Amino acid sequence: RSRSALALPLALTTFLLPASALAGGFEVGDNGARALGRGGAYVAGAKDLTAIQYNPALLAKLRGTRFQYSDNLVWHDTRYQQNSLDEEVWGTTQDFEPVEDSENMFPLGAMGIVSSDFGLDNWTFALGLYGPPSVGKQRYPDYGPQSFMLTEINVLLVYYSLAVAWQHNDKFGIGATLQYVNMPSMEYG
Helix, strand or coil: CHHHHHHHHHHHHHHHCCCCCCCCCCCCCCCCHHHHHCCCCCCCCCCCCCHHHHCHHHHHHCCCEEEEEEEEEEECCCEECCCCECHHHHCCCECCCCEECCCCEEEEEEEEEEEECCCCCCEEEEEEEECCCCCCEEECCCCCCCCCCCCEEEEEEEEEEEEEEEEECCCEEEEEEEEEEEEEEEEEC
């Protein structure tokens, strides 16, 4: 009884007190809503066309002709603020204004896939176009607290994928995805 009496005030204190989060970035999950919801643990359970990326053998379970589009839009509000210069250490005092990323929205991990069994009993073929789930566009002022780091990035990476899957008796399947990776844009500053 004493543990639960202590746990409730501790939990309330933890969740109700505001706190700042200081971090160097954030992680973006995987492609596809189901895979994102499962934290990327999707290889054995892929039940949609994202199987072209996670486990192409499971495409054979998807009968008929299908189309799937998935996209994650990220609105990131990233700012840097350099600490003030301390007069004791630097001989002068200087405050710095914060700088922020002017490219806030990025279509993250856009994925378009079409598949068909073409009327064949145990075969499925798929064609996909997608990119990695990552932020590929950022822009900061040329001079500021971030000047000696990355100030501009414009990267676009595209995976062109062709997959085939075959299954036997709904118990065994084999699949393969042939992929061509292209980077039409890569600019750093």
